[in-house]
Amino acid sequence: MEKRYLLVLDLQFFSGEKTEKATPQKRQESKRKGQVAKSPEVPAAMIMLGGIMLLNFWGGWMLDQLLAIYRINFSQYIAWEWSPINIRNLFEQMTFNAIKIVAPIMAIAMVSGFLGNYIQVGSLFTTDPLKMKLERLDPIQGAKKIFSMRALVELVKSLLKIAIIGFAAFSVLWSEKEELFLLSQKSIGYSLSFIGSLTLKMATVSAIILLCLAILDYMYQKYEFEKGIRMSKQDIKDEYKKAEGDPLIKSKIKERQRQMSMNRMIQDLPNADVLITNPTHYAIAIKYDAETMAAPMVIAMGKDHIALKIKEKAKELEIVIMENKPLARALYHQVEIGDYVPEELFLAVAEVLAYIYRLKGKIK
Structure with missing residues (x-):
């Protein structure tokens, strides 16, 4: 008996029976048509x-x-x-x-x-009911x-x-x-x-x-x-897909956006002074120019596999990679790409940069 009841429910669902109240989008669309x-x-x-x-x-x-x-x-x-x-x-x-x-x-x-x-209907002006439709002559x-x-x-x-x-x-x-x-x-x-x-x-x-x-x-x-x-349940699902976008298309768009962001980071990476790592989970590239910048800036960052790609590219560019787990974790959660290092982390980043500059012989 229970299986038969579930089967009836499934048949009602797939038959497109209109049992659900109209959504706000459906009501707005009907109002635009003069309905x-x-x-x-x-x-x-x-x-x-x-x-x-x-x-x-x-x-x-x-x-x-x-x-x-x-x-x-x-x-x-x-x-x-x-x-x-x-x-x-x-x-x-x-x-x-x-x-x-x-x-x-x-x-x-x-x-x-x-x-x-x-x-009854409030303010409404539409010319849709005046349009010529051949089905009206049927x-x-x-x-x-x-x-x-x-x-x-x-x-x-x-x-x-x-x-x-x-x-x-x-x-x-x-x-x-x-x-x-x-x-x-x-x-x-x-x-x-x-x-x-x-x-x-x-x-x-x-x-x-x-x-x-x-x-x-x-x-x-x-x-x-x-x-x-x-509306039927299928109508509501279709409307949601139309409003929010097809999940497959959305995932492809997000993947494309991630790829573009990754390409921009790779292009900016040669300007980095140091790469701070976790060492395997996070990677943050820091750039600083005392003459043109008020504070160090994050020009690239990533997590997990993106961090791995940034590290591989940094090795090719011979950028100094420094492991600092607390600093890498704090920078990843507090700073976005293109942001300056916040004041509470400025001292720690300055120490890292000073060490890098000593290595490169820029300061005594």
């Missing part, structure tokens, strides 16, 4: 709610502007003579009046739509999308939204049924005011319900998006 969790119901609900709030605060002013347009049309413009100049002036004046009324509605719609998208794939489970879910959502909002609007009307039946006995002004307030109330209730449904739809879209960008 994000977004519900179109959220901006629609916010546009509707913003429009209702605008009518609630500025509805009286907009009504006055409309009545003023009707008054001036039937009191002044109707008496004008038909001429090209008058027609042009009439067109310009009516266009300006219309823009003055419509502009606040358009502005609040644009701001509400922008906020509805921004709170009729088979198009038919699959039309008759897919997702299309069925969207249809059910739309029907439920219509049913819920319709029931809410009917409930508002039903609560005012007695007043509606008495409108025939009221004045025209009162009837228009009542119908306007009732319409605004129905729209407000519908907008609030639509906003609640939009939040639920966003949660569903978020779930579908997370499900769609899941």
